[in-house]
Amino acid sequence: MKYNILQRLLQAAAVLLGVALLIFVMLRIVPGNPIATMMGEHADAATIERMTAELGLDQPIPAQFCRYIADAFRGDFGTSYSLGKPVSQLMKAAFGNTLKLAVLAALFAWILGIGCGIIAAVRKNGVFDHLFMGVSLLGVSMPVFMVAMILQYVFAYHLHWLPISGTDSIKGFILPAVALGWNSAGSVSRLVRSTLLDILQEAYIDTARAKGRRQWGVLGIHALRNALLPVVTMMALQISSLLSGAVITETIFSINGIGRLAVQAISGRDIPLLQGTALFSTAVVILGNFLADCLYSVLDPRIRKEA
Amino acid sequence: MGQNMLEVRHLCASFFTQKGEVKAVNDVSFEVPRGRIVGIVGESGCGKSMTVRSVMRLLKYPGKIVSGEVMLDGRDLMRLSGREMAAVRGAEVSMIFQDPMTSLNPVMKAGKQVSEAVRIHQHVSSEEAKRRTLEIFEAVGIPEPARRYDSYPHQLSGGLRQRVMIAMAMICRPKLLIADEPTTALDVTVEAQILRIMKNLCGTGTSVLIISHNLGVIAQICDYVYVMYAGRIVEQADTFTLFEHPMHPYTCGLLNAVASLRLGREKLDTIPGVVPNLLHLPEGCSFSLRCEKCSGICASKMPDLMKTGEGHMVRCHLSGKGGES
């Protein structure tokens, strides 16, 4: 296991370095001068040239890359062109918000999704099953901006229960988390339902009943843990994507998160910020998959390696 | 207190499908005397599994018990609430299933699954439950019980898993053990061991109801046998009588098939035709379509179970007219 973790970490480092190189080179070979973009309509050619030299973008790409990696090891990812602040500082602030949003959204999605999935499976073809599956279909198919705007209109604008936008307090995260989690809740509940229905046909469920477990005991102790195996994989993918930022939700609710930062970086050709956010997302996905694997082996003894 | 541990009277259970009601268990009555081993034999699909699952009230959707009484030690299980029935399962009646590979929860330690049965029904500490689990592991012949306790099912062989299942079923010392094809998935040597264990258990006061399509298994351990065909009991007798003097053409067919297999004849004696579709049973005797001795009355009237000897009953118009071949 230890060896395994070490191997995984080395792999992760290699992937990160590869991604860094790829982004780095790609950003420098695509057409369009980032400095001209950054300086806007009113800048003249001489100024653009001067700024390009100032930022070291006229140096050969290998030299630039080495400097970037060396700086990155010291935690310095450069200064954003479009926001004028150190990338590390911007990402830290944005990640704080994204983390809160992602955790709340995931909690909402998973509690609701797993709960509804279980009820729908246990009461298959019942009222709740049809209701939940109908709603979850809506959850899966309704675009997030629509959910967000409806929530915003009903709960913030109309009922005044929660703020329209902003992150002054944790309350500001509730609507965005629901909007963001809505989709995931839909897919989680459908997956939980279908897996649970399969599991409930398994012989060991009969065994559990035969030894005197009542319905909730059978579910909670025997069915659920088995049913969660595929769900965990889905959840790991979801949390990775949630942590990589949710542009639409962040935009509608004016949350300064990783997603908006990344889009801002792309549209403004903000090289340092773009590199930073891309590396970050890569790291999050790697970490998410790693955690899913760990969790998987905790949940499923069959794939645990013999010590 | 009567002499029977289990008495099933006029049990009817059906699948309610979109095409209509499928009467999988049709007016079945049988009993398991105290301390005895009773077998139900029949081809797959004859309703024997459904019958014993009805006793446990563990039918799978869309199966449902329609009517009948299931008296366990004088108490009608059909009248119990869900909660009361759950308290009976595992404590008074327990059941082991056909495939030990899939009957154990893959993500739970074997020992835990057994001790769980104790803890559901009796207020004992986890240490006590574990102690008793190790004890019963020993009793069912699981080597190195302490190590096996912490094993996961996938780390155990088929035979060991079935022993774990038996341990689980027996740990609360139930009045009745139901075994649904307990050895079908196991190889022959393991089968013999498992049957021996079950026979021993019977000696400790538990009655056993075993179902099988394998007449060999039945012959080895049963005191009394019921033969089922298309949802009905077609013949019942003590084991010796059944094997020596089978009356029903179906029973005879089954025995011939086994005999031809054992004697290594070139051509296997089989029963012609297939099990009829339960949705479209013939008007008369269910077996009439496959019966070599079928006569006029067979096709028009369902025969009743008729007593042909001491403890021997047969559902055949021809009974007493030389069913023996």
Add this chain to the structure above:
Amino acid sequence: MNRTFSKITLAAVMACMAAGSAFPAVAAEAEDGVFRTAVLYDISTMDVAKTTDNYLVPMNIFDRLFETRVVDGSAEVVNSLCTEYSVSEDGLTYDFTLKDGIVFSNGSALTASDVKYTFERLLIAASENTDIPLEVVGGEALMKKEAEELAGFSVTDDTHFSITLSAPNAGFLAELSAPAMSIVDAETMAEADGFGSEPSDTIGSGPYVVTEWVANDHFTLEYNDKYWGEEPSVKKVIVYVVPDASTQNLMFQNGELDMIDLQNLDSAIVESSYKTTWPDQIITNPKVGLTYLTFNENNEYLKDERVRKAVGMALDVDMMIESIYSGNALREHGIIPTGIWAHNDEMEGIAYDPDGARALLAEAGYSEGEVAFELSMDSAADSNTQLLYQIISQLLDAVGIKAGIRSYDHSAWLDLRISGEMDSFVARWGMDYNDPANIMYTFFGSPENTKQRSLNYPDTETMARVSAARAIVDDAEREAEYQALEQKLIGEDVVWVPLFEELHLYCIGDRVESFTPHWAGFSDFYASDVVLK
């Protein structure tokens, strides 16, 4: 079992409702003296050396020597930090006197050497605003690091200094009122390296100080109690970064904003909702600047002025204004837009005449569909501009000119334009200061300038005149020359098709008594001009 489920569900619903009612209604009430507004994008810096458009913070926390303010309906240059000035006969040397006793918000005095430092910094530091200080004698040398200081800037004492220009420029004072010429504190700058990004390091002498800037979230300005001028009605300005327009709309309707920039919203919402609900609270100001369609004279068809004129005749600009901008734009016929002092009201434009356009093309010897060029579109352009491209392409098609639209990523678009190889594009130039040179010189002042805009105007003689016009000291004479040049460039050479000047609409909330937009219709505003009820 069924009952258990129902109970659980019921409990869950009740819990949600209880939780809901436990939230107090979110208060839209604002403290006294607070003015709240929203922007779509965060600012990138508070330092004018590093931006050419993020002026909201600099306009409010710094002072300039002069300001351009709307006086009696027209934009005029008025004194600010400077109380008196005089110009030499030759128009080259300016003597300035600073107000006495002015201090920065950190208490240090604002002196003539701070002004000098401001000029020099724009040349030394990696700066985007070098044009104005470059006009001073020695500017070029300082920027190329051939000199230690700005030779043409001499400090007499704390409140007196003079500036010598290398060429006369009648628009110099207007230039000094541009946000880029915000006066910074030499001493603070020497110590703090967070100038422009850290609020505590960004020190000015203006009516406000910036107290907080949370990137992509909000920034806050508060009244500077050391400010030399009158105390403004607004004591605190909170600017939220709200990237979604419909969220801004909800916030304004909910009373969470005291002013909304209607330019951010869909024009349908403005027409249907704002113009009916708050007709008296809408404030309109021209966005001083010009939207134009360019011609690259290196293009084989576009080099023919008859083709250029035919393009102009093919465009029904009034229809564009009506259909895209709901009438919120002024038709323009020249180069110098309405609101700039040399603007020519009499300028005769090219009238919409599709038949005439066809005739003109035929006369030039082109058959139907022969003339073809690319309309290059910046994919980041706003939706109205994108619509504009569509309409132009269709109108040109109607007279037999094939002008297909091609969309470029913003950076690629800029690159292509600067390389001088773009056939034609539509863009808007916003005026930085109230002087015609700001647009005339930028586009037509030199071969290099016309190439950068992909115009490639070949007439070097006219370009020399445009450059020289900056030096004419006499205002009337200068105005006449600019109008003559405009006549030559548009009337004769048809260097571009002038389209219109947009109007900028703002809507103020119930707490606001009056709001005065920036003279040029910027989204940025002087908070000290806002009066709360």
